[in-house]
Structure formats: C-alpha cells, structure tokens
Amino acid sequence: MLKHIVMWKFKEHAEGADKATNLLKAKALLDACAKLSPGTHRFEVVIAQPGLEATYDLILNSEFTDAAALAAYADHPQHVALKPFIGAVREARQCMDYEL
Template identity: 55%
Template sequence: MIRHIVMWKLKDSAEGASREENALKLKEKLEGCRDIVPGILHLEVGLASPGLESTFDVVLVSDFVDKAALDAYQVHPAHEALKTFAGAVREARQCVDYEV
C-alpha cells in the first residue's frame, strides 16, 4: 500500500477569493477525487484549525493499493483540473509518498 500525503500553504488571496475560501474550495475539489480511480483505499482532507499552530493550510492523506493506482490518480482528468486550481492558489506545496 502507498500512502500519499500532500500539504499546501495558500496565498492570502488568489482567484478572487481569500485564503479561507480557497482552502474550502481545495478541500471540496480533493474530496471530489475520492473515487475517481480503482485502488483508492482512503482519502482524507484536513484544514488547519484556527487557534492551533500550523505552517500549512490544507493536508491530504490518502492510501492507494499500489503505485499503479497512485499513478492512475495522478493523471486522471479530475486530478489534473484540481492541480491547476491548487497551483493558482498555493504559496507552497510539500508531498511525501511511502509504502505502508
């Protein structure tokens, strides 16, 4: 199984919306990818909680059956559209994939 974790730090404003609005939009778009390819076992999206120290605004934690499932997810049109939006609103991005 492959665990895929991505974190985004968002711009204060982008695409005509605030950081908070874009965090909610990104969460919605990510959750819309939950079942786009076979082999996604788990997909969870978290937003930084106000009052708790955070250096990033949005986190994705997802599990895939294998690398082939993760690869299929990466190139799916819904994920490609998500990447376009994320690229426009993000200040920074970090990612780690590892075997569980």
C-alpha cells in the first residue's frame, strides 16, 4: 500500500477570486478525481477548518494499492487538467509518498 499526501497553501487572491472561492473549486476538482484509479483505497480532500491549528489550507490524504495505481491517478487526463488551476492559485505545495 502506498500513502500519498499533498498539502497546499493558497494565495489570498488569484485567478479573479478570493482564497475561499479557490479552495472550494480546488476541493471540488480533486474530489472528482477520487475514482480515477481502480487501485485507490482512500481519497480524502479537506479544507483547513477555522479555529483549528493548520499551516496549510488544503490537504489530499490518499492511499493506493501500489506505485502503478498512484501513477494511473497522477497521469489521468482529468487529474492533469486540474494542475494549471491549482498551480495558479497556490502559494506553496508539499508532497510525501511512503509505503505502509
């Protein structure tokens, strides 16, 4: 099993919208990718909650059967298509993959 965690910090304003609007759009785009790879076991997209400690604004917490399943997700045209938007609205990105 392979764990894939990605965290993003968003810009206050980008692509003609505020951070809250862009977070909701990014979450919806990512949520729509939950079933792209048949090897996906967990796919959770969460926006940081006000009042709780968080250093990043959005997180993807996912698990895949193996590296091939993660690659199937990462290379899927639907996933590739959302990258320009997220790239334009994010200030920073962190990623970590590891085997369980």
